Amino acid sequence: MSKTLSKAALAAVIASAVLASTAVHAQSKPLQNAPPQPRELDPAKRVPPPAAHQHAPQASGQQSVQAQPAAQAQPYATPQPYAPAAPAGASYADGRGGFFIGVQGGKGWVYDDVGQSALAVNAGYRWQAGAVTLVGIEVAGGKLDSTTDDGWPYAKVDYASIGANARFNFGHTSPVYALVRAGYFTADEADYGDMDGGYLGLGLGVDFNRHFNMSLVYTNYVYFDSYGWYDGDFYYDANRADTLMLGAEVRF
Structure with missing residues (x-):
């Protein structure tokens, strides 16, 4: 009977020791599922700078792969009406009026098939009268x-003239133009004297x-060698001269 009590007492002591060891172990083990404590960001770092989005350099010999932004869907664009581009070189069509002075050289024909060296100078003023005019x-004088x-x-x-002139460019951007001139002239020829008429x-x-x-x-140049009235009729002798x-x- 005493042996039985002794064994029961020993079993109770061993069970108490095991339970005490388990309790101590449970208290020393950290909590696994405890929530992380919130960290307060530095006010100066609450908005990360643009450099924070860049990838850190990788070790030598290792290729870097940069993430490409996903293509964003573009909204539907409404077609705009076509607007023709302004012609280049439109300066030919604007601001060409003003004073001018010129010199010309070439040939003149007063007598049939007889060419004479010709030289002339002219001066005047032109006004802008249209986009190309x-x-x-x-x-x-010449x-x-x-x-x-x-x-x-x-x-x-020797001759002198006064008249009108006009220029017409072949388009807004074309430097090529046509020229027309017309008016009155007078001339002096050493052998035949004075003459006058019109020119075109x-x-x-x-x-x-x-x-x-x-x-x-x-x-x-068209001129009259002689003209007058006789018996109520007008008589004239017209002639011409040419220059190129x-x-x-x-x-200016």
Whole structure:
């Protein structure tokens, strides 16, 4: 009976020791599911700088792969009406009026098939009269040098004129233009004396810039050798002269 009590007492002591060891172990083990304590960010770092979005450099020999932003869906764009572009070089169509002075050289024909060296100067003013049009007035003076042909001498001719002129560019951006000139002239020929009449000229030219151009102009001069009244009728003897001149002009 005493042995039985002794064994029971020993079992109770061992059970008490085991339970005490378990309790101590349970108290020393940290909590696994405890929530993390909130951390307060530094006020200066609450909004991360742009550099925070960049990837840190990787070790040498290792390729970096940058994440590409996903394509964003673009909203539907409403088609806009087509607007034609402004023509280039529109400066040819604006601001070309003003004073001008020019010099021309070439050939003149007062007598049939007899060419004489010709030289002339002119000056005037033109106004802008449209997108590609200039109109103006001009005065000119020139001479045809004396010459000989088959042994026959031909005298020098001096002349002067006043009239109108007009230019028409071939489009807003084209530097090429047509020229028309017309008016009154008077001339003096050493052998035959004075003569006068009218002239009409046509030409073609090109603008190199706002202030300089060149042109080739043919001009026909019509004049009267003699005229008068006889028995109530008007008699006249008309003649003509021609010049073909290459000229250069400066505009201000």
